Amino acid sequence: MPSPMSADHHPLVRKLESIFTLSHDERQALANLPMQLASIKADQDIVREGDSPSRSCLLLSGFACTYKITAQGKRQIVSFNLSGDVPDLQSLHLKVLDNSISTISACSVGFIAHEDLREICERFPRITAAFWRETLIDGAIFREWVTNVGQREGVSRMAHVLCELILRLRAVGLVEGHTCDLPITQAEFGDALGFTPVHVNRVLQQMRAEGLIVTKGTQLTVPDWERLKEVGEFDPTYLHLENKQAAA
Amino acid sequence: MPSPMSADHHPLVRKLESIFTLSHDERQALANLPMQLASIKADQDIVREGDSPSRSCLLLSGFACTYKITAQGKRQIVSFNLSGDVPDLQSLHLKVLDNSISTISACSVGFIAHEDLREICERFPRITAAFWRETLIDGAIFREWVTNVGQREGVSRMAHVLCELILRLRAVGLVEGHTCDLPITQAEFGDALGFTPVHVNRVLQQMRAEGLIVTKGTQLTVPDWERLKEVGEFDPTYLHLENKQAAA
């Protein structure tokens, strides 16, 4: 069933356009990709490490994360997934998944069959390039995370992911002014940063005390973007956003 | 100038065949890619963060690494590059590099023009798929590194990278029996693992004492592969090697 959504508001189109320039036909073809829609509650796995899915999952709304569990049972979140992301696009070329994907908040997702993706890539070679570029940017983000976890401490490590989240949210229109909705718990930040929940709490307290962030429920507001960027040593180049002012 | 190397011994062909099945024609086309050869001494940058190269670099022999420098001047190595790797293949679709690449030992490299790569991808769509798959596997390795640096400590963290290095070296024929040449200094391991050189030294001492590794100059030998895998919680799935017994 082709989605009835208009091309310009289709999350996949909007996401790809934040990193690649699409033609009218390409936008149209993407918006007409058949999708099987589903609503998923918070904290449910969408796919699991070891699976060999025959479709990929487009996140339409809500927050999800990509994670791995070590033999010791510890969880590392390696990426947060936002609206427009296709967190398991890799499964198009890698038969077995090496990570799991779980919702963080309630999400609505669209499953797209691999055969339909292969077909659209054949018809539109520039769409192949766009998807390839998306997976390359994911790779760039992972490299930055290795660096963040390996070299930055406490406040600076946290500030860095917050900067990334805000820019990526803004790229898909989910930031209003200086505030956005961020339904990520402190424990989840811990799993993403390699901290304990206790330490995440201490770090956030310090950031609030220093006026770097203001939180109200799940709302995050950043009073001084430049200062947060500086504390997090954040340089947005690695996100490879097409729309340069989005990266300001 | 097409390289005179026979297809079967061409490092790029051998590397791609470790993750993808190539036809005779595809092997031939890859081996005939024009390359500009160069010899580079140890500890020299090949490309730098911020560059926009019009060619990619195939590592023919020697060891290199991909790294980033933080605003604080700390270095994180995010990947070791071995013979057959094209560590900046991403630059084909991402205009500006978000990382630097440096040699670790003396290396010989071949530079391949992006236009030649684009042309071969057009002529052989399966080669596009092979390269895309290679970049996806790089992404999988970065995810594993985030997990390694974020969740494992001391001996286990070190054991994990050693396992990865050994399997990847074996996939391109650089392991003989239980030993291989690993010209990586303790300081470089430190930059890769998020440890200080002092701590790397202590961790290696402990691993020697426990009989996990034996070192003699730059030679590393692993007396008990199964035990090293267990200590490093190493599951080779994420390397997505085509040749399954290589992953044993």
Add this chain to the structure above:
DNA sequence: GCCCGAACATAACATAGATCACTTGGCGCC
């Protein structure tokens, strides 16, 4: 309008790993 569980907060104590300062060993080079 009360109860319950999840998320958040806080405090005392423990430790892996950082830092600093120094020694040793090997090896190329004049």
Add this chain to the structure above:
DNA sequence: GGCGCCAAGTGATCTATGTTATGTTCGGGC
């Protein structure tokens, strides 16, 4: 064949972060 240099090794001390334990807040269901 001695000089210099880089990698490796060592020991004392310090600190960011982990661990354990317990208290507090708050939103949603009955």
